[in-house]
Amino acid sequence: MAMPAKEIADLIRAALPDAVVTMTDLAGDNDHWKAHVISSAFVGKSRVAQHKMVYDALGERMGGELHALQLTTAVPN
Numbered sequence: 001m002a003m004p005a006k007e008i009a010d011l012i013r014a015a016l017p018d019a020v021v022t023m024t025d026l027a028g029d030n031d032h033w034k035a036h037v038i039s040s041a042f043v044g045k046s047r048v049a050q051h052k053m054v055y056d057a058l059g060e061r062m063g064g065e066l067h068a069l070q071l072t073t074a075v076p077n
Contacts, residue, residue, distance in 0.1 A: 005030070
């Protein structure tokens with residue numbers, strides 16, 4: 001079952017309350033997403049650590065309901 005963008009973004013914001021999340025449906029199937037996440041929680045963390053924070057927020061849904069996620073992260077300007 002596909003996972004809607006709002007649900008993905010809500011899970012990320014629940015773990016990273018200040019996050020600005022931009023979702024793009026890469027295939028038009030609600031199953032292959034691109035997420036761009038900006039959060040002050042990423043300050044001082046490596047890119048790998050930032051991505052782990054997002055994947056942790058998605059939990060078991062990654063690889064299940066959420067089939068594919070292309071992820072970019074950034075800190076606020």
